[in-house]
Amino acid sequence: MSIVRLRGVSKVFRSGETDLTVLRGIDLELSEGEVVSISGSSGSGKSTLLNLMGGLDRPTGGEIHAFDYAVHSLNEADLTEFRARRLGFVFQFHFLLKDFTALENVMLPAYMIGMSRKEATGRAERLLTEVGLSERLDHYPSQLSGGERQRAALARALINEPGLLLADEPTGNLDAENSALVESVLLEVVRAHGATLVIVTHDERLARLGDRRLRLERGALTRGTVEDR
Template identity: 45%
Template sequence: METSPAGTTFSPILQLEGVTRSFRQGEREIVVLKGVDAVLWPGQAVALVGPSGAGKSTLLHITGLLESPTSGRVFLNGRDCATLSEGERTRLRRKEIGFVYQFHQLLPEFSALENVVLPQLILGRARKAAEARALALLSGLGLGERANHRPAELSGGEQQRAAICRGLANSPKLLLADEPTGNLDPHTSEYVFRELIDLIRHQGVAALIATHNLELARRMDRVLQMHEGRLVELAPASVGR
């Protein structure tokens, strides 16, 4: 147990300890992450900022258990992920981690409702319960009447809101988002961002959100900047000033 910044004692959702990641390119070794430390708490929206190529996507992949660090440790809800088998990592990823991407990546042949139902069925939830949760999530983001429309029949903002619902379908502890509003016009981006933050806080999810939009970053609870392979915490109000 640790003490959160707000003074309430509870366990962090995510802990990164000395995470490194390097790649071989011919005879060269390219070091992307040089010892990343971070702690994320329930209900926090944390911005991940930094220039393209700084390692943000690599960090999200490691945090989401899509790849392993070269060294260091990733703890998710108190579990040391390095000790898990590949099957256990897959089950943990499906149950406790949600993903939202810049391009919604909804399955085009399925309706918005079906796209939100599918991750729940994979986890083993009964179809009726999965459909009820999917409809509740979609309705909460103003998509109740659009639930049976396929992605091609939805606007860009509607598609991204459906993707957010899919990311939250299995009630994850951790939500990872990579430029979730980066493909939207400013008005739609503002609406989607507001709804996303409200869901994060209402559901007590710890969220790490990579973004180039510094205005949105300033409005999150915390800001972490990738700098020379490490994370530096910034005061939100100071970002981009």
């Protein structure tokens, strides 16, 4: 079953007199539980595409449907609700709030949709355990390693059981060892929760872990080639 559908999606950035066409008529369908990786050179529009899917930006043309939302035409209030209920985001930078513990950071999105404190705490503890942070619940972000922060950010992205997880270079700031750990936790947890994952990455190894591998080039999506290095 397809849960996300992009039809003829284009994005043009206007700055002053010049138009920069970043995406030209993208068609894409994502099935439930699928893991899709997107690679492409810097500036090719990978983050732009992810932001459009997540309703963080609007397309210049075309349609984006996700679950039962027409994402391209939602007003701000409905977009906020769509993101809170259906989406998880993981970025290159963790964006954890520094004055809150790991547990509190993970609980916050659940509060936003009105979950009780008891249920939010239970879920957050379970997720932090799944990502290997059961001993770090009361640590502040400054007391966590880079890899641990990214795993906490992953737990936060999953607290509302999103159907769609969008990850933009989730291991971009990590060393090889931590990247490998975050990658395996990401894949494991996403599979366990049955979420669809779109992952933007420069990392060949991570890109290869996807069920489907795509490449963004000159504003169009093509099937990625698997280079065995």
